[in-house]
Amino acid sequence: MELLKERIIRDGNVKKGGVLKVDSFLNHQMDVELFNRMGEEFKRRFSDRPINKILTIEASGIGIACIAAQHFNVPVVFAKKAQSINLDGEMLSTKIQSFTHQRVYDVIVSKKFLGPEDHVLIIDDFLANGCAVDGLIDLIRGAGATVEGVGIAIEKGFQDGGKRIREKGIRVESLAVIASMDDETGEITFCN
Amino acid sequence: MELLKERIIRDGNVKKGGVLKVDSFLNHQMDVELFNRMGEEFKRRFSDRPINKILTIEASGIGIACIAAQHFNVPVVFAKKAQSINLDGEMLSTKIQSFTHQRVYDVIVSKKFLGPEDHVLIIDDFLANGCAVDGLIDLIRGAGATVEGVGIAIEKGFQDGGKRIREKGIRVESLAVIASMDDETGEITFCN
Numbered sequence: 001m002e003l004l005k006e007r008i009i010r011d012g013n014v015k016k017g018g019v020l021k022v023d024s025f026l027n028h029q030m031d032v033e034l035f036n037r038m039g040e041e042f043k044r045r046f047s048d049r050p051i052n053k054i055l056t057i058e059a060s061g062i063g064i065a066c067i068a069a070q071h072f073n074v075p076v077v078f079a080k081k082a083q084s085i086n087l088d089g090e091m092l093s094t095k096i097q098s099f100t101h102q103r104v105y106d107v108i109v110s111k112k113f114l115g116p117e118d119h120v121l122i123i124d125d126f127l128a129n130g131c132a133v134d135g136l137i138d139l140i141r142g143a144g145a146t147v148e149g150v151g152i153a154i155e156k157g158f159q160d161g162g163k164r165i166r167e168k169g170i171r172v173e174s175l176a177v178i179a180s181m182d183d184e185t186g187e188i189t190f191c192n
Numbered sequence: 193m194e195l196l197k198e199r200i201i202r203d204g205n206v207k208k209g210g211v212l213k214v215d216s217f218l219n220h221q222m223d224v225e226l227f228n229r230m231g232e233e234f235k236r237r238f239s240d241r242p243i244n245k246i247l248t249i250e251a252s253g254i255g256i257a258c259i260a261a262q263h264f265n266v267p268v269v270f271a272k273k274a275q276s277i278n279l280d281g282e283m284l285s286t287k288i289q290s291f292t293h294q295r296v297y298d299v300i301v302s303k304k305f306l307g308p309e310d311h312v313l314i315i316d317d318f319l320a321n322g323c324a325v326d327g328l329i330d331l332i333r334g335a336g337a338t339v340e341g342v343g344i345a346i347e348k349g350f351q352d353g354g355k356r357i358r359e360k361g362i363r364v365e366s367l368a369v370i371a372s373m374d375d376e377t378g379e380i381t382f383c384n
Contacts, residue, residue: 029305030268032261058251063268064256069224076222076255113221 001041001175004153005190007034012056014181018156026153027060027125032067038175039068042123042151045173046072049148051121053077055114055136057096057107064153065123073120077113079139081105092142096135099128109139127152127174128147130161132164140156149173157191193233193367197347199226200325204248206373206380210348218345219252219317224259230367231260234315234343237365238264241340243313245269247306247328249288249299250277250326256345257315264313271331273297284334288327301331308336319344322353324341329362341365349383 008156013021017152025031051072056065057079081096082105090111105162116118122136133150140147147170155162155174158181166172205213217223241262247364248257249271257268273288274297289296305311314328325342332339339362347354347366350373358364369383 015334023302024304026271028272028302030258030270032258032268036262059254059270059272062251062254066222066224066227066255066258067262070228070259076224076288077220078222080220080251090242110220112216
């Protein structure tokens with residue numbers, strides 16, 4: 001998606017350790033008009049799938065997922081990190097290793113909101129090693145629901161998450177796939 | 193806002209300890225069409241204010257804030273709980289006591305995204321004792337920015353947060369204000 005790639009080139013910052021900071025428009029400050037264009041594009045790419053729910057994970061996936069959901073006319077469910085006293089009833093749970101925060105999270109979704117009747121599109125801001133998406137797939141399958149696909153804003157094509165998940169037969173659509181980043185020159189190249 | 197009150201009556205559940213569960217449409221599963229109507233209403237109520245940014249706090253405020261932001265044509269910034277290695281540069285920080293999670297969070301916003309030029313609308317899902325809103329006001333004032341108002345989905349009118357913040361001269365607009373809840377009968381009454 002050209003608009004997103006142009007924005008990454010203009011406003012993204014490459015940091016040491018394979019970190020791409022896009023906090024001015026994607027995951028701290030959020031450009032909702034850009035999100036709206038991204039939502040349109042997700043709808044275009046998954047228009048053949050019978051999606052009735054979008055699943056994301058707190059926190060930075062929520063904004064993108066909610067605005068995308070307006071194009072699908074479906075509700076969003078967000079998986080929560082760690083137990084909250086306001087969550088009762090039966091929970092689906094899994095563990096997700098966070099690269100960003102260097103820890104393992106327990107991630108939960110209420111069984112009330114994910115069941116065998118659901119055809120789910122996963123949406124998240126980043127795909128790198130794929131641990132978050134693996135966890136969300138695990139939750140969906142644990143509910144007996146169907147994974148219809150994965151919609152990602154920015155995929156780090158030089159990490160193996162996207163390849164690994166596609167090899168499972170799951171459709172992954174990433175709006176920008178980064179081939180390489182150089183933290184000295186700031187140069188970013190894209191695969192697609 | 194009648195639509196939200198009707199939804200609370202229909203789908204909300206009153207639990208012991210003053211807890212109102214609205215996780216089927218507001219803060220776990222999210223009804224984005226309802227959020228869109230709420231966003232319209234926030235815009236109507238704050239149409240006289242020169243708002244150029246919306247501030248919320250992760251996680252459950254983000255969806256409401258992003259969809260509301262489409263009606264204001266402004267970006268959203270969400271305050272983050274605890275430090276992340278992907279956040280660098282100078283940070284504004286404050287501490288917020290969470291009633292739900294029974295702990296104190298360090299909450300941060302990058303100084304890049306909140307400054308003296310900003311006229312900020314705070315948006316959040318709940319207002320009860322007001323600790324989260326107090327923290328967000330503290331971040332905005334710490335940045336030298338202006339608090340234009342506070343937009344809340346559900347205010348617990350039987351707790352003192354709303355009264356206390358209004359007494360500071362800050363405009364608080366809550367789309368549904370709960371007067372009382374009974375966890376035995378499930379009855380919910382509204383102030384407005």
